Amino acid sequence: MSDSGERSEFDVVVVGAGMAGLYLLKRLRDQGMSAVALEAADDVGGTWYWNRYPGARCDVPSLDYSFSWDPELEQEWEWSEKYATQPEILRYLQHVADKHDLRRDIRFETRVAAARWDDEAQRWRIGTEGGDELVAQHYVMATGCLSVPKDADIPGADRFSGPTYYTGRWPHEGVDFTGRRVAVIGTGSSAIQSIPIIAAQAEQLTVFQRTANFSVPAHNGPTDADKRAQYEADPAAYREAARWSAVGVPIEPSEISALAVSDEERDAAYERGWQEGGLFGLSSKFNDLLVNPVANDTAAEFVRNKIRSIVDDPVTAETLCPNTFPLSTKRLCVDTDYYATYNRDNVRLVDLRETPIETITERGIDIAGTGGTEHLEFDDIVFAVGFDAMTGPIVSVDIEGRNGVSLKEKWADGPQTYLGLTSVGFPNLFIITGPGSPSVLSNMVVSIEQHVEWVTETIERMRKDGFTTIEPTPTAEAGWGQHVNDCADITLFPQAASWYMGANVPGKPRVFLPYVGGVDNYRDTCDRVTAEGFLGFRLVGDDGEQCNDGVVNRLQHDVATMLKLMAELELPPIETLGAAGAREFMAATNVMRPPGPDVGEIVDGTYPGADGDLAYRLYRPATPGPHPVVVYYHGGGWVIGDAISDDPFCRDLCDRTGALVISVDYRHGPEAPYPAAADDAWAALRWVGEHAAELGGDPERIAVAGWSAGGNLAAVVSQLARDNGGPALVGQLLVCPATDLSKQHPSIHENAEGYVLTKSLMEWFIEQYAPDGSSPLASPLLADSLADLPPAAVFTAEFDPLRDEGNAYAKALEDAGVPVTHEECRGQTHTAFHAVDALISPTPHRADMADAVNRFFA
Numbered sequence: 001m002s003d004s005g006e007r008s009e010f011d012v013v014v015v016g017a018g019m020a021g022l023y024l025l026k027r028l029r030d031q032g033m034s035a036v037a038l039e040a041a042d043d044v045g046g047t048w049y050w051n052r053y054p055g056a057r058c059d060v061p062s063l064d065y066s067f068s069w070d071p072e073l074e075q076e077w078e079w080s081e082k083y084a085t086q087p088e089i090l091r092y093l094q095h096v097a098d099k100h101d102l103r104r105d106i107r108f109e110t111r112v113a114a115a116r117w118d119d120e121a122q123r124w125r126i127g128t129e130g131g132d133e134l135v136a137q138h139y140v141m142a143t144g145c146l147s148v149p150k151d152a153d154i155p156g157a158d159r160f161s162g163p164t165y166y167t168g169r170w171p172h173e174g175v176d177f178t179g180r181r182v183a184v185i186g187t188g189s190s191a192i193q194s195i196p197i198i199a200a201q202a203e204q205l206t207v208f209q210r211t212a213n214f215s216v217p218a219h220n221g222p223t224d225a226d227k228r229a230q231y232e233a234d235p236a237a238y239r240e241a242a243r244w245s246a247v248g249v250p251i252e253p254s255e256i257s258a259l260a261v262s263d264e265e266r267d268a269a270y271e272r273g274w275q276e277g278g279l280f281g282l283s284s285k286f287n288d289l290l291v292n293p294v295a296n297d298t299a300a301e302f303v304r305n306k307i308r309s310i311v312d313d314p315v316t317a318e319t320l321c322p323n324t325f326p327l328s329t330k331r332l333c334v335d336t337d338y339y340a341t342y343n344r345d346n347v348r349l350v351d352l353r354e355t356p357i358e359t360i361t362e363r364g365i366d367i368a369g370t371g372g373t374e375h376l377e378f379d380d381i382v383f384a385v386g387f388d389a390m391t392g393p394i395v396s397v398d399i400e401g402r403n404g405v406s407l408k409e410k411w412a413d414g415p416q417t418y419l420g421l422t423s424v425g426f427p428n429l430f431i432i433t434g435p436g437s438p439s440v441l442s443n444m445v446v447s448i449e450q451h452v453e454w455v456t457e458t459i460e461r462m463r464k465d466g467f468t469t470i471e472p473t474p475t476a477e478a479g480w481g482q483h484v485n486d487c488a489d490i491t492l493f494p495q496a497a498s499w500y501m502g503a504n505v506p507g508k509p510r511v512f513l514p515y516v517g518g519v520d521n522y523r524d525t526c527d528r529v530t531a532e533g534f535l536g537f538r539l540v541g542d543d544g545e546q547c548n549d550g551v552v553n554r555l556q557h558d559v560a561t562m563l564k565l566m567a568e569l570e571l572p573p574i575e576t577l578g579a580a581g582a583r584e585f586m587a588a589t590n591v592m593r594p595p596g597p598d599v600g601e602i603v604d605g606t607y608p609g610a611d612g613d614l615a616y617r618l619y620r621p622a623t624p625g626p627h628p629v630v631v632y633y634h635g636g637g638w639v640i641g642d643a644i645s646d647d648p649f650c651r652d653l654c655d656r657t658g659a660l661v662i663s664v665d666y667r668h669g670p671e672a673p674y675p676a677a678a679d680d681a682w683a684a685l686r687w688v689g690e691h692a693a694e695l696g697g698d699p700e701r702i703a704v705a706g707w708s709a710g711g712n713l714a715a716v717v718s719q720l721a722r723d724n725g726g727p728a729l730v731g732q733l734l735v736c737p738a739t740d741l742s743k744q745h746p747s748i749h750e751n752a753e754g755y756v757l758t759k760s761l762m763e764w765f766i767e768q769y770a771p772d773g774s775s776p777l778a779s780p781l782l783a784d785s786l787a788d789l790p791p792a793a794v795f796t797a798e799f800d801p802l803r804d805e806g807n808a809y810a811k812a813l814e815d816a817g818v819p820v821t822h823e824e825c826r827g828q829t830h831t832a833f834h835a836v837d838a839l840i841s842p843t844p845h846r847a848d849m850a851d852a853v854n855r856f857f858a
């Protein structure tokens with residue numbers, strides 16, 4: 001019992017009684033656990049308790065933004081509008097609390113100040129601001145992502161003598177602005193919802209905008225008939241589809257690039273999206289808006305043109321046009337009449353980039369005008385300046401883990417979590433929708449439910465299996481942090497100074513906080529972690545411990561997505577198609593890939609191979625020549641492929657290096673087995689050496705390059721050129737090269753299946769080309785000496801059967817004194833580098849390849 005006479009020991013202490021806290025209580029109670037929720041407010045609701053500003057409503061349709069765990073509730077609750085207002089959502093959550101009698105386990109007006117892990121007792125000791133201490137085996141932070149309002153951080157903010165309001169702490173009795181001169185500072189979602197309503201009431205409204213924001217119309221009204229029908233046909237299936245969608249709302253993802261359609265088609269799609277309105281109308285029309293800046297700008301410009309068409313005054317319209325960050329990389333706002341509000345006579349927009357606030361005064365706000373300070377007088381100031389998002393609510397509690405480690409200190413340079421749910425050094429601490437989880441990039445109810453279910457099921461499993469503590473391992477946590485960053489880095493999100501990046505709070509580390517890999521992938525990841533014996537967690541009980549250490553999701557996110565799509569196609573293994581079938585198959589799939597960048601000129605021709613003419617394709621840069629030359633050998637296991645089968649990669653190499661790239665064909669097995677390909681590759685190099693000048697190249701600067709089997713040939717001809725006194729090569733770029741046909745390297749077993757190039761396919765290739773690969777002209781790694789070879793750049797992929805033989809070749813070259821650039825590309829596969837414009841994560845590696853080639857030529 002605590003000093004106040006209340007029970008103080010629990011299985012689980014939950015902080016927060018918003019959506020997450022309510023569902024946690026319900027689940028824990030159903031599991032027969034003792035649990036209490038501590039809540040700073042005097043009622044349930046969280047976000048919907050605090051944010052009572054005019055116009056506050058959800059921007060995910062209520063039909064989606066509602067609990068799915070109580071089918072009876074779903075039947076009995078009827079939302080009055082597509083996007084319900086704050087009072088209606090609050091009533092809903094109060095109804096949930098009443099219906100399930102949850103209030104009896106909630107202590108209101110109780111703010112948690114500190115929590116300390118007591119290693120001896122194996123319990124959390126949770127201290128409230130009121131001085132009570134509660135003891136619990138598990139401690140769950142359901143404190144929300146947007147529950148700590150940000151300070152105004154404006155000089156003189158506390159000087160103003162009139163009333164000030166924060167949108168996130170709005171007075172319960174409401175505010176009547178009739179006849180008043182009101183300032184609103186901020187133009188985020190909260191401001192954009194409240195400005196039209198305040199403008200309609202106030203005598204004068206002045207909006208202070210630091211960064212113009214993108215907003216799309218809500219078109220609020222009754223729930224869309226189609227959506228309702230889709231839902232009512234099978235509510236359970238609808239909810240399940242939401243759970244396995246990218247953002248927690250069942251919408252069909254687009255498979256079309258914004259750049260793959262005509263300007264007219266694109267604008268028509270955006271117009272349809274604008275008319276549909278809401279978060280997903282416009283932004284879901286194409287698949288590359290969040291990854292390709294050019295595609296994104298087409299949508300951004302569409303919105304800017306809408307603003308120009310709505311706002312009468314051209315100067316105000318331009319000021320409202322966002323142009324400092326890509327669309328949707330800050331949370332997209334959803335409004336009712338926001339832009340049109342600026343056509344009212346009583347509304348003025350102040351652009352803080354032109355005329356910054358000097359100070360807030362007793363009577364108003366001073367701004368630096370062109371002609372000196374301008375004094376603006378107000379009766380009320382509304383601060384719509386946002387939140388210390390995601391980490392703020394967690395680190396505002398003084399959490400001390402094992403060995404006295406403070407969570408705030410651990411997170412000083414950015415949050416470190418495993419799955420966004422847990423953190424090393426803090427056993428039995430769970431965070432709902434924490435940093436590193438999809439949370440704010442999704443329909444939060446779906447993410448909250450998934451987290452609550454994972455946490456409560458984990459606690460239940462621990463109890464059944466006799467474990468008393470759970471904690472992630474450093475390896476798992478570091479791996480997850482890497483994955484979260486990798487996922488963000490292939491998007492445009494990091495380009496915006498957003499609260500997702502911590503950029504809105506002065507001094508906060510700039511780290512992309514949420515997980516952008518999608519609700520569906522995230523759910524699958526959590527499920528796999530559980531299924532793989534709590535991968536990355538250490539569980540300890542009286543009878544022992546269990547730790548299946550490791551990293552989840554080691555593939556780059558876009559690579560994994562592509563592999564998943566390919567797996568769904570259930571394609572036959574290439575080696576079962578025979579050589580002709582395999583070639584046909586490859587040609588057919590090549591037609592479907594993005595073309596790669598434009599180059600100055602493309603010339604197709606023939607060269608004399610070792611046994612007759614063979615094709616080449618020459619890629620010439622647009623710049624004046626003569627250019628340095630890259631003789632390129634295509635991939636395809638010496639069986640498939642030709643001079644144009646690596647076309648996008650060659651274009652990319654030409655574009656990035658400014659070199660003339662000559663992709664040469666060679667004869668293939670089984671019709672022309674070893675040494676035919678090596679002979680042709682050597683003939684091609686000699687021919688280019690002799691004709692470089694005629695082709696527009698610089699004979700003094702010739703390098704070779706190749707991918708896979710082509711990497712093998714590039715390595716082979718480098719050795720031949722050394723041994724035959726020329727042509728003199730300035731470098732060799734070997735991408736995932738086959739260097740040793742013995743099939744002995746561990747990676748061929750480790751990565752035997754699942755990454756396109758399989759062990760069985762590689763074995764088949766070798767069988768067709770050089771079953772006895774013991775000659776150095778088949779296995780360049782087996783050469784007597786690698787000394788005096790030209791400088792090399794060797795790129796290998798982590799998930800490639802050929803990884804280790806490529807790495808071994810790089811090491812052997814280095815040992816032989818050859819200058820080597822060696823990159824083992826994390827999370828990449830054998831085929832990823834060639835998916836130009838289809839995959840983003842390999843792009844930096846291709847840039848590194850080009851840098852290495854340019855160093856050869858320098």
Ligand code: FAD
Nearest residue numbers: 016018019020040046047058059060111112143144443444
């Ligand atoms: P919260 O609702 O934030 O609840 C956390 C609770 O913890 C609060 O009540 C707080 O008082 C309490 N608490 C925090 N710290 C302590 C402490 N130390 N001691 C005691 N109590 C504490 N998401 C969407 O998906 N769709 C939307 O349309 C949407 N609209 C939003 C509109 C606004 C204005 C805002 C601010 C957010 C919106 N969100 C929306 C995000 C919203 O926060 C979540 O959808 C959801 O309500 C979060 O629920 P929660 O229980 O996790 O956290």
Ligand code: NAP
Nearest residue numbers: 057058059153186187188189190191210211331384385386
């Ligand atoms: P926000 O998006 O962070 O917006 C804050 C605004 O205040 C920004 O325009 C910001 O400008 C400005 N600002 C901050 N500090 C300032 C300063 N010192 N001087 C001048 N301007 C300053 O906050 P929010 O509007 O409260 O929304 C936060 C999140 O809550 C949303 O992104 C959304 O996820 C959720 N939300 C949802 C809804 C909904 O429609 N359902 C409604 C409200 C909130 P800068 O951009 O320059 O930093």
